[in-house]
Amino acid sequence: xxxxxxxxxxxxxxxxxxxxxxxxxxxxxxxxxxxxxxxxxxxxxxxxxxxxxxxxxxxxxxxxxxxxxxxxxxxxxxxxxxxxxxxxxxxxxxxxxxxxxxxxxxxxxxxxxxxxxxxxxxxxxxxxxxxxxxxxxxxxxxxxxxxxxxxxxxxxxxxxxxxxxxxxxxxxxxxxxxxxxxxxxxxxxxxxxxxxxxxxxxxxxxxxxxxxxxxxxxxxxxxxxxxxxxxxxxxxxxxxxxxxxxxxxxxxxxxxxxxxxxxxxxxxxxxxxxxxxxxxxxxxxxxxxxxxxxxxxxxxxxxxxxxxxxxxxxxxxxxxxxxxxxxxxxxxxxxxxxxxxxxxxxxxxxxxxxxxxxxxxxxxxxxx
Ligand code: BGC
Numbered sequence: 001x002x003x004x005x006x007x008x009x010x011x012x013x014x015x016x017x018x019x020x021x022x023x024x025x026x027x028x029x030x031x032x033x034x035x036x037x038x039x040x041x042x043x044x045x046x047x048x049x050x051x052x053x054x055x056x057x058x059x060x061x062x063x064x065x066x067x068x069x070x071x072x073x074x075x076x077x078x079x080x081x082x083x084x085x086x087x088x089x090x091x092x093x094x095x096x097x098x099x100x101x102x103x104x105x106x107x108x109x110x111x112x113x114x115x116x117x118x119x120x121x122x123x124x125x126x127x128x129x130x131x132x133x134x135x136x137x138x139x140x141x142x143x144x145x146x147x148x149x150x151x152x153x154x155x156x157x158x159x160x161x162x163x164x165x166x167x168x169x170x171x172x173x174x175x176x177x178x179x180x181x182x183x184x185x186x187x188x189x190x191x192x193x194x195x196x197x198x199x200x201x202x203x204x205x206x207x208x209x210x211x212x213x214x215x216x217x218x219x220x221x222x223x224x225x226x227x228x229x230x231x232x233x234x235x236x237x238x239x240x241x242x243x244x245x246x247x248x249x250x251x252x253x254x255x256x257x258x259x260x261x262x263x264x265x266x267x268x269x270x271x272x273x274x275x276x277x278x279x280x281x282x283x284x285x286x287x288x289x290x291x292x293x294x295x296x297x298x299x300x301x302x303x304x305x306x307x308x309x310x311x312x313x314x315x316x317x318x319x320x321x322x323x324x325x326x327x328x329x330x331x332x333x334x335x336x337x338x339x340x341x342x343x344x345x346x347x348x349x350x351x352x353x354x355x356x357x358x359x360x361x362x363x364x365x366x367x368x
Pocket of ligand 1: 141181182300333338
C-alpha cells in the first residue's frame, strides 16, 4: 500500500510566482474557442479509435510531474515551459501524461466552476504536446478530498469532468482523458466502480469517441485490477496501473512517505530474485489484460533521486523492458522533479535514466 502525504518539497518562491505570471503574459493562454474553429475540431468519431492502437501510440511516455498537480503551479518547483516538450520529443518519447489538480481550481459548490485561466493553462500544455506529435493524457490528480469523503465529493468530481470534457471536446483523438489518479482511502474499489461508471457516462455525452483511461482502486495497484469493473460495452478504454516495487527502494527517503529514511541506501542489483519479482508482478497484470481484453498502460514507474544512480538505471531499464515485452505502453515518473530523467540545473538529461528508457532493442547494454 502506498501510504503517502501530500508532497511539500520545492520552495514556493517569488521567482516561481513571477515565472508563472510571465508565462501567462507571454501568451501562455491560448485563444482556442472550444466551441468554434481551433487546432482541434477533428474530434474522434464514435467507434473510430481502437484502444489497443491508441495504447500502442502512447508508447514510451513521461509524466510532467510536480507542475499542474501541485497546489498551484510552481509550488513544487516545476513550471511547465515550452522547451520541456521539445526535449521530451528529442528524447524519443511518444507521449506525455499531464497530472492536474483540478480540485484546487474549482469552486466548492455547484456547479463547481473551474477557473477559466487554469483551463487555458492546461490547454496550453495540451497544445504544446499535440503540436510536437506527442499524445497527451490529462487526468484528475491529488483530489485528496474525494479519497477522504467520497460521497461528499462525488457531484463535484462529476461536475468537474463535465466541464473539462466539454472544454476539450473538439480536440483530436491524441488527447486522452484519465478519470482519477490512484483512488485510495475511503474511495474503496467498490465505490470507485460506481463512480467511474458515472464519470464515463458524463464524458461520453460530449466526447463519444474519445479514449478514456481508467485505473483500479487501491492506488492503481496491480492486485486491485481484479476488482475493477468497467462498462462492458464501452471498449474505447485503456486501463492504467502504477508500479513502484520494491517500494523501499523506489521511495527511499521520500519526504511524503513517513518512515522512509531508514530505507536510504537500498540498492537494486538486478539479481535473479529481484528480476523475477518484477516479472511475476507484471505478468500478473498482463494476465488480467488478456482475460479482460483491455489494453494496459503502466502510467507511473520510477525510482527517487536519493537512490544510487546505477540501481535506478538498472531498475528502470528492467521495468521498461519487461513492460514492453508484455505489450504495455508506459510513462516514466517524472520529467524533472524527484524522480527526474531530466536535470533542470544542468539542462541536460540524466543519461543513465534516459538510456534506461530507450526502446527494448537498445536496452540490453543497460540491463546486462
Ligand atoms: C504522486 C507524486 C509522487 C509519485 C511517486 C504520484 O502519483 O502524485 O506526488 O511523487 O506518485 O510517489
